[in-house]
Amino acid sequence: MGDTLLAEAALWHGRMLDANDATRAAFAAWRCMSADHAEAYARVSAARDAAQTLGEQPALLSLRQQTLARTMLVRKAPRVPSRAMAAAALLLAGAPLAALGIHAWMPQRTEQAGTRTFRTGVGQQADVTLPDGSVVTLDTASRLDVSYSGGERHLHLEGQGFFQLRPSDEPVLISAGGHDFSAGQGQFDLRSDPGQVRAFAAQGQLALTSGDASVTVEPGHLLAAQGSDVLIRPLDNPASITGWRHGLLQFDNLTLADAASELNRYRRRPIRIADNHAAALRVSGAFHTAETPAFVDALTSGFPVRVKQDSSEEVVIASR
Known part of the structure; x- marks a missing residue:
């Protein structure tokens, strides 16, 4: 079995963690293409299950998490892994061996009447239950300002959050990254970065509003806005956006610089x-x-x- 096929199976395994109907159908077609596809996926699944079992043994976690991928997938191929094999190793070495952060809201002081502020630190997650029973899960280093008054629901997000909104007569108004959104019942992932914002509609419709104009994000679609430029496209792999809720990041042919930038959102070092x-x-x-x-x-x-370990505060990756 080739390294490329194992890497492909590893990517499918990641996509299936938060798959929609279209992704599940595409995966079924891929696995049925040949017995090798099914075998590759079974080996990846077995390795991930083993990783979860090891997660219950803290004393052995550090050593075993680093060697698991190679012992499970490379035992028949002792040569140095190719780049394709490394892709599979990345998935397995990073299986969910430990829970990420916390799941409790963290209140801060009230900054204006009727507003409450919630924050997460680096590497933390927090579930915030809103007055109407809606829930917002905050990702690492994020902030949510909540203002409910007179039947209006106003939220301001800095960072990333997954919104599970309950139905109401009035929409929820969400501001993020200098853009204003409105939504009714549904599930939405929003992330703001300097100069840009990204919004994914998992369920329900999300509207980006600007003055009298609005653009609607349909379920299964991703919106990316940078200044006045707005792009909406269907998203084949929702887990690439929402996987962080399960403590997972997915990279698909991403530069190492961008991958490191994503990782650093969760790291103090x-x-x-x-x-x-x-x-x-x-x-x-x-x-x-x-x-x-x-x-x-x-x-x-x-x-x-x-x-290289240049200091106790930094890990440096360099060419060799």
């Missing part, structure tokens, strides 16, 4: 890419946000890079 050659390397896979040491280990095993 940042990863720094030392040179342009390393930064331009492409990585694929899905892994647990709390297990970045395994990600670094998989990189050094399958890519032409080395790791």
Whole structure:
């Protein structure tokens, strides 16, 4: 069985963690194409199940999480893993071995009448239950301002949040990244970064409003807005956006520089890419946000890079 097929199976495994009907149908077609596809997926699933079992043994976690992918998938191929094999290793080495952050709201002082503020620290998650029973799950280093008054529901998001909104006579008004949204009942993932905002409608419709104009995001579609530029497209793999709720990040042919930037959102000890050659390397896979040491280990095993510990505050990845 080739390394490329194992890497492909690993990507499918990540996509199925939060799959819609279209993704499930596409996966079924892929697995039925040949017995090798089914066998590759079974091996990836077995390795992930083993990783979850090891997660219950904290004393052995550090050592085993780094070697699991190779012992489960490379036992028949002792040569140095190719880049395709490293993609599969990234998924397995980053299986959910430990829970991410917390699941409790964290109130801060009231900044204006009728407003409450909730925050998460680096690497934390928090579930915020709103006065109407709606729930917002905040991702790492995020802030949510909540203002309910006179039947109006106003939310302001900095960072990332997954909104599970209950029905109401009036829509919820959400501001994020300098843009204003309105939504009724449904499930939506919003993320604001400097100069841009991203919104995914998992269920229900989400409207981006600007003055008298509005643009509607239909279920299964992703909106990306940067300034006045707005792009809406269907999303084949929702887990690539919402996987963080399960402690997973998914990279599909992403540059190492961008992958490190995503990881650093969850790390107090940042990863720094030392040179342009390393930064331009492409990585694929899905892994647990709390297990970045395994990600670094998989990189050094399958890519032409080395790791330097320049200080106690930084991990440096450089070309070799």
